Amino acid sequence: MEQEQPVRVGRRLAAIVAADVAGYSRLMGLDEVGTARTLREHRKVTDALVAKHGGRLVKTTGDGVLLEFPSVVDAVECAVAVQAVMAERNQGAPEDRRMQFRIGINLGDILVEGDDILGDGVNVAARLEGIAEPGGICVSSSAYEQVRGKVAVDFTDLGEQSLKNISRPIRAYAAGLSANAHQIASLLSSVPRLSIVVLPFANIGGGPEQDYFVDGVTESLTTDLSRISGAFVIARNTAFTFKGKAVDVKKLGRELDIRYVLEGSVQRGGNHLRVNVQLIDAGTGNQVWAERFDKAVTDLFDLQDEIVSRIANTLDAQLVSAEARRAEGSLHPDAMDLYFQGRAWANKGVTIEQTMQARGFFERALKLDPENLEALVGIALVDATIGATYTSDDRPARFAAAEPAVIKALSTAPQHALAHAVLGMIQIVTYRAAQGIAECERALALDPNLATAHAWIGLGKTYLGRPAETEGHVRAALRLSPRDTFALRWMLFVGHAKLLLGADEEAAMWLGRGIETNRNYPLGHFLLASTLALLGKLDQAKAAVRGGLALDPSFTIHRYNSHLSSNDPTYLAGRERIYEGMRIAGVPEGSGLGTIA
Secondary structure, eight states: OOOOOOOOOEEEEEEEEEEETHHHHHHHHHHHHHHHHHHHHHHHHHHHHHHHHTTTEEEEETTTEEEEOOOOHHHHHHHHHHHHHHHTTTTTGGGGGGGEEEEEEEEEEEEEETTTSSSSHHHHHHHHHHHHTTTTTTHOOOHHHHHTSSSSSSEEEEEEHHHHHHTOEEEEEEEETTTTTTTHTTTTTOOOOOOOOOOOEEESOOHHHHHHHHHHHHHHHHHHTSSSSEEEEOHHHHGGGTTTTTHHHHHHHHHHHHHHEEEEEEEEETEEEEEEEEEETTTTTTEEEEEEEEESSSHHHHHHHHHHHHHHHHHHHHHHHHHHHHHHHHHOOOOOHHHOOOOOOTTTOOOOHHHHHHHHHHHHHHHHTTTTTHHHHHHHHHHHHHHHHHSSSSSHHHHHHHHHHHHHHHHOOTTHHHHHHHHHHHHTTOOHHHHHHHHHHHHHOTTTHHHHHHHHHHHHHHHTTOOHHHHHHHHHHHHHHHTOOOOOHHHHHHHHHHHHHHHHHHHHHHHHHHHHHHTHHHHHHHHHHHHHHHHHHHHHHHHOOOOOOHHHHOHHHHHHHTTTOOOOHHHHHHHHHHHHHHHHTTTTOOOOOOOOO
């Protein structure tokens, strides 16, 4: 009988990190629910640090964690970063409520069983954790030999230590922060997301009158940024204490517990005003975004409003993008991490692929937190956007899914400006233009910078049979957010309205501008083809059709006609011109078309 071969046990050399919370039982006795919640919040921070340094979470044991790193240097740097961040997070807490980690690190041989690791190397790390001071790090001599002189850490020789259930004495070293150790941490603490201070803008070469204008820009920006959903903005009274002073951005971030700093300057030359703005990551000191605004001076108050609204709209997208990049590195993203990634995808454009990517992140966020308001509004916006693109035949189903979601959000947060705008958008494209316009007006009352609400009011006027009014509303949107991702659609609103009015030259201009802004929106090409055909420019019209079909081969006049949004007689009569132009240009009719009405 063949003898069964023994199973070979997997082994490898690794850096092992064991950590727990000092006095966890005492903290649980003081406040069980609060302590558990605080530990979860801290672990979001430590998880990000572990991921950044290439570590792997092996397992959690109540208040403790076991980690594995391929490099001892990475393990020690991660431990130092964790303790530095925890020291900052504990500053505002009463001494008896502070949550402090003890960390033990060992380099040793380990046994591998699936995802778990075992053996003497793990046990030594766990025993070193037990002798570490609260907030401290204790490393074995084997680990110390690998990191000595390679990390910004001071070590104290603790001598030979007799550790429980370890047969031989282990030489141990206590690791402490050196003067440069905070550079390792790079401020990855869990400060509020979208937290920002607007520093007083610098007045370059201007007199007292311009000083008032510059201060007004700072104050208005502080107010307008606070309207961004989820934003935490430092009050003007605090921000103005830094006026005229040189500021260390990293130090300011730690003092105010914020992630971002916005600073800028205003310079006037004759009748011209230049505003420079930059957004800085307070943790790294790196510039996230910078922009320059040049405007002719007419009415200073109108100019202030325009500059502030443009900066606020641009910053909304930039802050979301920055938070999405942070979230990508998280081992255990929470609902808001996923929401920001969804918003970042939604902000990229209007293709089906991009909007579906956004929807996927919003869905994941809602699975983690079914009451997440922002994700709920996000998924409604995505569904409404897809429904309004004319790229599929499930338009009614999209709107049927979007409307209950946004109504649910508004029942919880009746002051949510974007939710009102999304509801208005849905109503405008489902035969309820007057109601939709009223919702968009409510959105603007809550957030005057919400450019998209202006644009959709313009489309609503078209559906009410008043296309001559559309251009004014779209111009208001473009004034607030001229580089908006969705500006191409707003330009199409005007081009569509001009077509209905028979102003074909103007229609061609607006539709051409929209396509130049973003060539990936099929309907723009088909509307331009119709316009060019009506102008007798048949070769250009056919080229436009080819461009549209390359993006959406399934588009037909039948689909476009079946996606009506109004039964207003003036609107329906104008649509006949569009259908006729599309036929002349060669847009496919589609099956079952019959008579278009």
